[in-house]
Amino acid sequence: MKVILAAPRGFCAGVNMAVESLELALERFGPPVYVYHEIVHNQFVVRSFQEKGAVFVDDLEEIPTGANVLFSAHGVSPEIRKIAKQRNLNAIDATCPLVTKVHLEAIKYAKAGYTIILIGHEGHDEVIGTMGEAPEAIVLVEDEEDVDALEIADETRLAYLTQTTLSVDDAGRIICRLRKRFPHIAGPPKDDICYATQNRQEAVAAFSQQADAVVVLGSQNSSNSQRLRELGGDDGRPSYLVDGPQDLRLDMFEKGMTVLVTAGASAPESVVNETVEYLRQHFDAEVKHQTMREENVVFPLPRPLRDLAKQSG
Template identity: 65%
Template structure:
């Protein structure tokens, strides 16, 4: 067996920042510490923090008055911020700056009188937060079929935004459909899809033709991890999305396979290495690392924590 190890893979700058923020807050304030939604969409990370006394909540009312709450990397709506203030919560904002950028674009377009078409997945934490910035001015579409169903006036003043973790190709097809139906529609100056999502997808696109199978480390509720597996399948390769080595099934592989291994932007590297070690031990796999693109992006800790971190 030969393993092609994709690079870049795994943690992005937003995930690194959010996890560091939670570790810093936990060290300073102790537990119980509350996080609104999962800090990042990764089951092993959530479980690790739960063992340290972090409580993940889906309703801000679950945080006791005067408690400390950290907003996840996916962002929150203004209503959640208002409720936090009303409950006298110490709020730490670990929203990824690339998600914050989309929120600011939503506010700007809404103030300028646009109806905003948001391209994203219904129910995703990031989409809920973004739509909360201008709920009266925003409609959600998931695909080109949703665009066909839109009944907005042909001459409506329209803008579009996208969830940051979409498939680059899928987002383009939806945006193209929007532009065809509503030629006057405008968008942000720069693509909303985050650099890490694009880079990990580009690595799979570039390498998938050389392999028999694809193994993606990431959680089922991780949008960007799901997109990596979908991309492999679209290119005719079986793809398996797992959290950790215990979910790996030997029957997925043949001893002569070439396997592409990658990881979503919230998947810890230790689980990638555990899977590689298992494939080495079971199939005598050799590993070749392929660097498709270098990444040097980093984000500072939330303002509330920079002083604490020294």
């Protein structure tokens, strides 16, 4: 077997920042440290933090008054921040700066009296947080059919934003339909889909052409990982989204195959290494590294944790 190990893959700058924030909070404050929603959408990461004393909750009422709470990389609504303040929680905001950018754009457009079309997946943590910035002004669309069904009172004051982890191609089609139907629609000055999402998708689209099957490391509730699986399955090739080698079966592969291995932006490199080792052991796999482009983006820790990080050396 030949394995193509795609790069870039795995943790993006936003996930790195969020994971480092929770590690530092546990180290400095001691367990339990509460986290509103999963820190990132990856079961391996969540379980490892649970073992260290992190407690993941979906309702701030579950958190004792005055406790430490960390907001996940996906961001939260102003209502959640308000409740945290009322409960006297020590809130640490680990929202990805690229998600914060979308929140700020929503606030700007809403204050200017625009109706905002948000392209995203209903129920996703990021979408819930963004819509919470201006619920009276934001309408969610998930596909082109939703665009066709829109009824807008004032088409001259209309703007669109997108969830950061969408498929670039899917978002592009929806934006194209919006621009066709509403020629005067405004958009963000820079694409909302994050650099890491785009890079990983471009790598899979390019390298999968050389592969007989694709393995994406990531969890089922990870939007960006699901998009990678979908891209890998183009042209009818088998494409699998798995948390790790424990989810693979030998009958998924044949000797002599070429398999592309990559990882979503919330999947740790350790599960990539374990998966490659599984393929080595069972199929005598030879590994070839292929890189689409280098990534050197780093996001700063949340302000309350920066001094703690300096103290820890």
